[in-house]
Each structure stands twice: as structure tokens, then as C-alpha cells.
Amino acid sequence: GDSVTQMEGPVTLSEEAFLTINCTYTATGYPSLFWYVQYPGEGLQLLLKATKADDKGSNKGFEATYRKETTSFHLEKGSVQVSDSAVYFCALPRNSGNTPLVFGKGTRLSVIA
Amino acid sequence: DTAVSQTPKYLVTQMGNDKSIKCEQNLGHDTMYWYKQDSKKFLKIMFSYNNKELIINETVPNRFSPKSPDKAHLNLHINSLELGDSAVYFCASSRSGGAHGETQYFGPGTRLLVL
Numbered sequence: 021g022d023s024v025t026q027m028e029g030p031v032t033l034s035e036e037a038f039l040t041i042n043c044t045y046t047a048t049g050y051p052s053l054f055w056y057v058q059y060p061g062e063g064l065q066l067l068l069k070a071t072k073a074d075d076k077g078s079n080k081g082f083e084a085t086y087r088k089e090t091t092s093f094h095l096e097k098g099s100v101q102v103s104d105s106a107v108y109f110c111a112l113p114r115n116s117g118n119t120p121l122v123f124g125k126g127t128r129l130s131v132i133a
Numbered sequence: 134d135t136a137v138s139q140t141p142k143y144l145v146t147q148m149g150n151d152k153s154i155k156c157e158q159n160l161g162h163d164t165m166y167w168y169k170q171d172s173k174k175f176l177k178i179m180f181s182y183n184n185k186e187l188i189i190n191e192t193v194p195n196r197f198s199p200k201s202p203d204k205a206h207l208n209l210h211i212n213s214l215e216l217g218d219s220a221v222y223f224c225a226s227s228r229s230g231g232a233h234g235e236t237q238y239f240g241p242g243t244r245l246l247v248l
Contacts, residue, residue: 052234063223064239071234107174120166120178120189121237
């Protein structure tokens with residue numbers, strides 16, 4: 021079935037460091053791909069998405085490019101801030117009607133000043 | 134202006150009790166979901182509803198009974214609570230539940246602790 025594999029954390033970075041969180045997927049066809057973020061004590065928010073191959077989603081300085089050749093959707097940010105500390109989830113819609121999301125296991129990012 | 138709201142935010146209860154969690158969305162969406170997030174942050178679908186009708190029941194024990202009185206509300210009732218039910222429960226909604234690239238909007242979560 022459809023699945024997402026995400027690098028496991030925790031990831032600890034200094035402020036202004038470069039961030040990469042790897043995500044690869046297994047799916048039939050070419051699903052939309054999503055990154056959601058969960059700040060401490062809060063619910064999930066959509067961070068960015070891409071709906072077709074080679075699309076780049078971007079938001080708040082984060083970017084991810086849909087790579088069908090490598091079935092990947094890695095999340096990157098050039099310069100992280102303390103406020104980026106959160107858990108990041110890669111996700112895709114399961115291949116069925118009224119499609120729920122299949123999530124990766126989440127990557128906890130801690131940014132220290 | 135909250136798009137997807139849940140009540141209560143925290144729920145602490147004893148084993149064997151029955152409790153309910155309520156969810157409302159004001160986005161005019163047709164599809165609503167319940168997800169469970171365990172202690173390791175792993176998120177998994179439990180149920181989905183489209184226009185008040187159950188579409189997906191992901192082999193959840195029948196102690197869990199969702200109810201959708203209208204398409205803006207999806208409540209979750211849990212009977213005979215067990216220790217393993219302790220988790221964060223997220224409600225979510227989406228416009229139609231199947232369109233390509235459709236975003237799901239999540240509520241703030243209900244943190245359930247069963248003692």
C-alpha cells in the first residue's frame with residue numbers, strides 16, 4: 021500500500037543552519053505530496069504541498085520539490101530559526117475514495133540559539 | 134474564526150468510563166476525519182465521513198463510535214476507555230475528500246489521558 025518513509029529525528033541545529041529532512045514515498049500513480057508541521061502543543065498545519073512531478077512547494081522559507089524519479093519530497097530550509105522548532109510530517113493521500121492522509125513518522129526539529 | 138475546532142482540548146479520565154470529543158468545521162467542507170496520534174507522534178486515520186455518511190472505518194474497535202449529525206460536525210464517542218486509548222485525537226476536514234491536491238485542515242487536537 022501507499023507509504024511514506026521519513027528520516028527519523030530528533031534533529032538539532034544551530035540557528036541559521038541549513039535544514040534537510042528526507043522523505044521518500046511508495047504509491048501507485050502520482051499522488052499529491054504534503055509537508056505538515058506541528059508546533060509544540062498545537063495541531064497540524066499545512067506547511068507546503070506539490071501536486072505533480074517537478075513542482076516545488078514553498079512557504080515560510082521552506083521548500084520541497086516533487087521528484088518522481090527518486091520518489092522523494094525532501095524538505096529544505098536555508099537558514100533555520102528557533103521558531104522553526106517543531107515536528108515535521110511528510111504525507112500523501114491514500115489511494116482510495118475519500119482519501120485520508122498517510123503520514124511519515126514525523127521528524128522533531130530543535131533549533132538552538 | 135477557527136476553521137476546525139475541537140472540545141475538549143484536554144481530557145483526563147478513569148479506565149472504564151465513557152467520553153465524547155466534539156469537532157466542528159466552519160469551512161463548508163463535505164468530508165471530515167478522525168486521526169489518532171500515539172505517544173511516538175505517529176498519526177493514523179481512524180474514520181472518515183462524507184456528508185454525514187461513514188466512508189472509512191479503519192478497523193477501529195467498536196468501543197469507538199463516530200457520529201455526524203450534520204456535515205459540519207463529527208463527534209467521537211468512546212465507551213469503556215482503556216489505558217491504550219491515551220493519545221491525541223485530531224479532527225480534520227477537506228472540501229470533497231478525493232480531489233487531487235486537496236488540503237486537509239486539522240483541529241488543535243484533544244489530549245486524552247486514561248488513568
